[in-house]
Structure formats: structure tokens, C-alpha cells
Amino acid sequence: MDMTPESQPSMAMAAATSLGSLELAIILPTLNERDNLAPLIDRIEGALGESGWEVLVVDDNSADGTSDEARRLSLSDPRVRVIQRIGRRGLSSAAIEGFCATAAPYVAVMDADHQHDPKLLVDMLASVKSGEAEVAVASRFADGASMAEWGRPDREKLSSVANMLARKLTGVELSDPMSGFFLLPSATARMLVPNLSGIGFKILLDLLATSETPLKVKDFPMNFSARRSGESKLDRAIALDFLAGLYDKSFGRIIPTRFALFGTVGALGVLVHMAILYAFMQLASMNFSWSQAVATFGSMTFNFWLNNFLTYRDRRLKDADKVFWGWVSFIAACSIGAFANVAVATTLNDRGLHTVFAALVGIGIGSVWNYALSSRFVWGRY
Ligand code: GDD
Ligand code: MN
Numbered sequence: 001m002d003m004t005p006e007s008q009p010s011m012a013m014a015a016a017t018s019l020g021s022l023e024l025a026i027i028l029p030t031l032n033e034r035d036n037l038a039p040l041i042d043r044i045e046g047a048l049g050e051s052g053w054e055v056l057v058v059d060d061n062s063a064d065g066t067s068d069e070a071r072r073l074s075l076s077d078p079r080v081r082v083i084q085r086i087g088r089r090g091l092s093s094a095a096i097e098g099f100c101a102t103a104a105p106y107v108a109v110m111d112a113d114h115q116h117d118p119k120l121l122v123d124m125l126a127s128v129k130s131g132e133a134e135v136a137v138a139s140r141f142a143d144g145a146s147m148a149e150w151g152r153p154d155r156e157k158l159s160s161v162a163n164m165l166a167r168k169l170t171g172v173e174l175s176d177p178m179s180g181f182f183l184l185p186s187a188t189a190r191m192l193v194p195n196l197s198g199i200g201f202k203i204l205l206d207l208l209a210t211s212e213t214p215l216k217v218k219d220f221p222m223n224f225s226a227r228r229s230g231e232s233k234l235d236r237a238i239a240l241d242f243l244a245g246l247y248d249k250s251f252g253r254i255i256p257t258r259f260a261l262f263g264t265v266g267a268l269g270v271l272v273h274m275a276i277l278y279a280f281m282q283l284a285s286m287n288f289s290w291s292q293a294v295a296t297f298g299s300m301t302f303n304f305w306l307n308n309f310l311t312y313r314d315r316r317l318k319d320a321d322k323v324f325w326g327w328v329s330f331i332a333a334c335s336i337g338a339f340a341n342v343a344v345a346t347t348l349n350d351r352g353l354h355t356v357f358a359a360l361v362g363i364g365i366g367s368v369w370n371y372a373l374s375s376r377f378v379w380g381r382y
Contacts, residue, residue: 020051026118027058027109034065035230037070046119061086083101090199091203116180121183139175142175270299272298333378
């Protein structure tokens with residue numbers, strides 16, 4: 001047989017067709033799921049057979065070495081690929097990363113923790129391929145689904161309330177718009193990507209609400225199991241992320257979500273300021289200047305703490321020294337904001353603008369300054 005290099009491409013092509021070409025990419029967003037990966041890939045192979053699929057692990061730089069584990073698996077199994085993201089977080093944005101990194105005509109997203117049964121992928125793929133549905137959704141709330149094995153009645157309740165709200169607000173009609181297990185043509189996903197909010201965890205809802213023509217959805221009742229190892233990443237932030245996401249979809253283009261949160265924290269800070277001022281003057285009988293100084297530092301500290309907890313929860317400063325220097329730089333940033341505030345308000349007031357309006361414009365400009373400086377220097381990356 002002729003084994004010159006020229007004859008090899010056609011042999012390679014013959015091998016590719018006999019293996020079956022790539023049809024489905026399964027995106028596994030991961031955060032500390034090292035021990036779940038290998039067994040899950042075995043289960044996927046059990047469900048889909050040897051070829052025609054690939055797994056894309058999109059890992060947000062997990063501390064447990066999930067990325068390295070995915071690379072280790074990939075060395076002996078090229079169906080496994082890995083995208084390791086550094087300095088970025090989020091289930092939705094991880095899914096988006098996956099949509100854009102595959103050549104497979106169909107994509108599925110599922111939990112990496114074995115809560116979703118890969119066997120369902122077979123019917124989900126068949127229904128989307130045949131055109132019966134444009135999106136196949138594994139549902140926890142469809143007839144015949146079960147959550148008994150999940151063992152989380154609290155989350156079950158939260159999910160059903162969130163689903164109801166989501167249906168009302170977006171007009172999307174399906175039993176589980178918050179499901180983390182769904183399948184669709186990758187071209188559809190990529191077409192919608194530029195208009196997705198990409199925030200939080202509700203990527204399916206985001207896709208459905210973004211599409212201009214309603215997508216035809218088919219529900220697949222699933223048995224939502226307990227996670228195999230590790231703990232849920234969504235427990236703590238899920239309610240807040242959900243609300244932030246809804247806000248982002250409705251008003252986010254007018255006032256960005258983060259700035260809205262920053263502003264809300266600032267407004268609460270004014271209340272804290274007043275409370276401290278009152279306490280020091282009335283209860284401790286201190287003079288105004290001292291009380292005002294204490295109240296100013298107190299409210300700045302409160303704002304720093306709440307912004308660290310809420311507004312910048314995805315970049316939260318945790319180590320004691322980082323928190324300390326973050327607090328110092330927050331106070332420095334706010335002082336610059338306060339200077340801009342006073343300068344602008346005074347100028348406007350001098351030119352005849354009513355005191356109240358001049359003060360409001362000053363506060364507005366000061367807040368934008370505080371926001372810009374602190375998101376760059378306190379919670380930013382240098
Ligand atoms: N890359 C990345 N980045 N992956 C993440 C992140 C993140 O910030 N947060 C979570 N993940 C991964 C987890 O490692 C897991 O594979 C999957 O996303 C889902 O997270 P879980 O921690 O397993 O969430 P859950 O089981 O509590 O939440 C379930 O219900 C939600 C709706 O109520 C899941 O089914 C979710 O997919 C679903 O949206
Ligand atoms: Mn899970």
C-alpha cells in the first residue's frame with residue numbers, strides 16, 4: 001500500500017467517518033468538581049456511545065485543581081477539552097464560553113455534579129435534530145419529574161417561586177425556565193450570545209427571553225438527583241443573582257446593575273450616617289464636628305462592607321490584609337468623590353442653581369466618581 005504523506009489525508013478522513021463526526025458538545029461549567037469529572041465522562045459515554053460528542057469543561061480556576069484533572073483526562077481522551085478561565089466567574093458566562101468554543105452543531109449544558117442524568121441527552125438530541133423542538137429542556141417540574149432524591153426542600157420551594165416569577169415577567173412558557181440542563185443547536189445559541197446578559201446562573205431563561213421569535217421548547221421530565229461530591233455553588237447567592245438578573249434584563253441598559261447596587265448601598269449609607277450622627281449628638285452629647293466625623297467614617301466603613309458583600313460579591317476581598325487595604329483605598333476613593341461633589345455643587349450654586357439641585361448634581365457626580373475609582377482600584381485587578 002502507498003504510504004507516502006500525500007495519501008494520508010484521505011486515510012484520516014476515512015477514519016473520521018468511520019468514527020462518526022462530531023455532533024454534540026456537552027458543556028460542563030465547573031467550580032471545584034474534580035472528583036466528579038471522570039465518573040461523569042464514563043456515564044456520558046455509557047449514554048451516547050464512543051463517538052460523535054465532546055465534553056467541554058469550562059472551569060473558573062477551581063482551587064481543587066479541576067482544570068488539571070480535565071487536562072489529565074484529555075491527554076488520553078481527546079473528546080475531553082478544557083477552558084480554564086482566570087479572574088472570571090459565573091455559570092452563564094461559562095456556558096457562553098462553551099457555545100463559542102465548539103464546532104459541534106448541537107450543544108448541551110449540564111451540571112458536572114451528577115445531578116443531571118446524561119441518559120436524557122439521547123432523546124433531547126433526537127427531538128432537536130428532528131426539528132420537533134428548538135430547545136430541549138430537562139425539567140424538574142414537568143409531569144413525571146421528581147426531586148425526591150435531591151433532598152433540598154428549601155431549594156425546591158425557592159425554585160418553584162423563581163420559576164413562577166420568571167414566567168410572569170418574561171412571558172416564557174415552560175415548566176422549568178431555571179433548569180441547568182438543556183440542549184439546542186449551537187448556531188442558535190451563538191446567534192443569541194451578543195444580546196445575552198451573561199450574568200448569574202439562569203442562562204436558559206436568558207436565551208429564551210432574548211430570542212425575538214419564541215423558541216419551540218420541549219420539556220423532558222427528569223429525576224433530579226443529589227450531587228455526587230462537593231457542595232452546591234449556587235446555594236448562597238442564588239436569590240440575589242436571580243433578582244439582579246431580572247433587573248438587568250429590564251432596566252440594565254439604562255442604569256447598569258452594578259452601579260444601581262452601588263447607588264443603593266450609598267443611599268443606605270446616608271441612613272447609617274444619620275443614625276450615627278444622632279446617636280453621638282443626642283445620646284453621647286458630642287459636638288457636631290466630632291459626631292459628623294465619626295458618622296462619615298462609620299458610613300464609609302458600612303458602605304465598604306456592604307459593597308464588598310453585595311455589589312462586588314463576585315470579586316469579594318476576603319483575606320484580612322486585602323480587606324484592610326481595600327477599606328483604606330475605598331476611603332481614599334470616596335474622598336476624591338467627595339471633593340468632586342463639593343467642587344461641582346459649589347460652582348453650580350454660585351451660578352444660581354437652587355441649593356437642593358446643586359447638591360443633588362454634586363451627589364450624582366460624586367457617586368459616579370466613587371463608583372469608577374473603587375471598581376478600578378478597590379475591587380479591580382491591577
Ligand atoms: N465555571 C463555573 N463558574 N461553573 C460554575 C459556577 C461558576 O461561577 N458556579 C457553579 N458552577 C458549576 C458547578 O460546578 C456545577 O457543575 C454547575 O455549575 C451547577 O452548580 P451547582 O452548584 O451544582 O448548582 P445547584 O445544583 O445548587 O443548582 C441547580 O439548580 C439551579 C436552579 O435552581 C443546578 O441544576 C443549576 O444548573 C440550576 O440553574
Ligand atoms: Mn448541581
